[in-house]
Amino acid sequence: MTITIKDLAEMARVSTGTVSRVINGGPGVGEETRKRILKLIKELDYQPNASAHGLAAKRSGNIGVIIPHTGGYSMATAYWPGLLTAITERAAAQNYNVLLSTARSEEDVASAYQSILKGRRIDGLIIGAEQFGDKQLAELLLKDFPFVMVGKSVSISHYYVDVDNAGGARRMTEHLIGLGHRRIAMLAGPEHYPSVIARVGGFRQAMAAAGLDPGLVYHCPYWTLRAGEISREIIRSGIGVTAIFAAAGDLVTGVLQAAREEGLRLPEDLGVATFDDHPLYNYFAPAISAVRQPIAALGEAAAVQLFRLMHGEIPEEKGIVLPTELVIRASCGRPGLKTEAGRVAPETTS
Known part of the structure; x- marks a missing residue:
């Protein structure tokens, strides 16, 4: 590179x-x-051609993974452990170890970067890019350090792997519309993240194509308590929302909590879907419909891309975008359509 x-x-x-x-x-x-x-x-600390020769001469046998969240938060999700497992397996096949660095706090993502690069203990880096600072990414570029981003950076173009965020959100929204929902709200993450922008774009595209209001988008930090508060505001607004699409797995628990506190039955009174699947969603009552990301394939692709860069190869593609999958369960429902037993009829796959 x-x-x-x-x-x-x-x-x-x-x-x-x-x-x-x-x-x-x-x-x-x-x-x-x-x-x-x-x-x-x-x-x-820009130094033209600063470290290429030194890096080649001193191999540590380690690659780094930076997760831009605290360790407690990261390991409580299905996404980051799954990603890390895939990266670790690919690294082991290349006789490399993986050093993990997480942030001291959600407000101090830079601490994860400073910790893992200290002392040049790694030969390459995989970064959760969306929450990562431009200064740190720019420093890696200018120092010719091999790295791959998981997700896109807001302002820096570099090698990355990602999923089809827009397509997944569009298809789930189309599924909700196909069930008869006409007033659908999207609860999305922070509005400046590229993945959030893409998911909101897919939602709005599907709504506009169906002649429905694409403007019911509510942004929220990845925080269950705040997601619950905003979901209650949506439910109490009186605008007649019949379904909420939580555009991240971190937000769906807040939606479910708000629905329960407001006395709404799922899916009879409110349909719920989410972007990000979780092994436990199949055991919820009702089971939660989700856009499933290919987490293992994403981690594998990031590691393969990184090792190519570390070996001095130029990958064929700068960006690898993997497809998502709809997992249709029972949580979306059909507004107003019930069986004789008073239960919402089963959903179909779109």
Whole structure:
């Protein structure tokens, strides 16, 4: 992998010629622009071609994985442990160990980065990119350090693996519409994350195509308590929502809690679906319909991509996007449609 001055130019939003003139002390650059570029170079400790030879000469036999959440949160989900398992298995096949770094707190993601890079104990890195700081990603680029992102960065283009967030959200929304729901709300994560933007886009596309209101989108931090509060606001709003699509597994528990506290039966009174499946969803009453991510395949693809970079190869694709799967269970229902026994008729797969 070769990093050029073009990377720095993109971050500074100037031409490569401008950056070159600043680095070499040349004329023709405004003072404000020069200060901005020099500040960026200093912050990133920019050294052209800084570490490629040293990295090749000193192999640690380790790769790192940065999860941009606390360890307690990360290990309580189905997503990160599944991803880490797949990465670890691929690394073991390459005779590599995996060093894991998590954040001290949800507000201090940078701590995970500082911890794992200290002392050059790793030869490559896999990063949960969406919550990761641009400064840290830019530093890895400029120091020619092999890394792969899981999910896209908001502002930095680099090798990544991801899932079809828009397509998965669109298909689940179409399923809800097919069951007869017309007032569907989406409870989505933080609005600046690329995956959230994509999922909201898929939801809105399906709603607009059906001639329905695509504007019932409510953003929420990945926090069960807040998800419950916003879900109660949706239920109490009087706008006639018959289904809530929780666009992350971290949010669905809040939706279920709010529905129970408001005395709503699932799926007779409120349909619920989620993006992210969990092994326990099949045992809920009713079982929860979900967009399933190929977590193991995602971790495998990230590791394969990273080892190619570490071996000096240029991967064929900069971005690998994997398809999702609809897992249709009993939680969505058909509004107003009940059997003689008073139970909602079974759902069908879309």
